[in-house]
Amino acid sequence: MHYPDLAAYDYLPEEHFTDREPPFGDVSFRPAYARLAVGWLAAGRPYPVGPVPAALTRRLAVIGAVQRVNLCLGYHECDLCPPGQRPPEGNGELRVPGAPGVAYAAPVLIGHYVTGHGYRPPPEFVAAVLAVDVDAWSRSRWPELPFPWIPADAKYWDWTVE
């Protein structure tokens, strides 16, 4: 799947966040925020390259470790890696809050695109990632999710056996 950077993300109408530890609760909702696509790179499509702050890749790795968004899409391999090299896989997406009412929607492979392929995301996305309180997100535990804009009417599915 390919989106130009900052195009409207419209692949799935609902958002699905999954707990990152067993027993894997799940929450779904229709987002009240707009979703802007970032980092949906594909072979044969040009993308911007250039230097990025070192903190960007570290923070993308943390966010990718604590958020599990829209996992139902299955694994996606990097198709920019040359043939014969075993490309990394990524399952799911990231959500990074931007300006009020706007969240950036990126594939989890975006960190690999930056480090492995020189991809330079849009500056507003870089600023949004650097603004994330990754320490607080890392400490959050279900049903508190590492993303601030989960609506009150979201549907929670908790697999915990009492």
Ligand SMILES: [Zn+2]
């Ligand atoms: Zn690659």
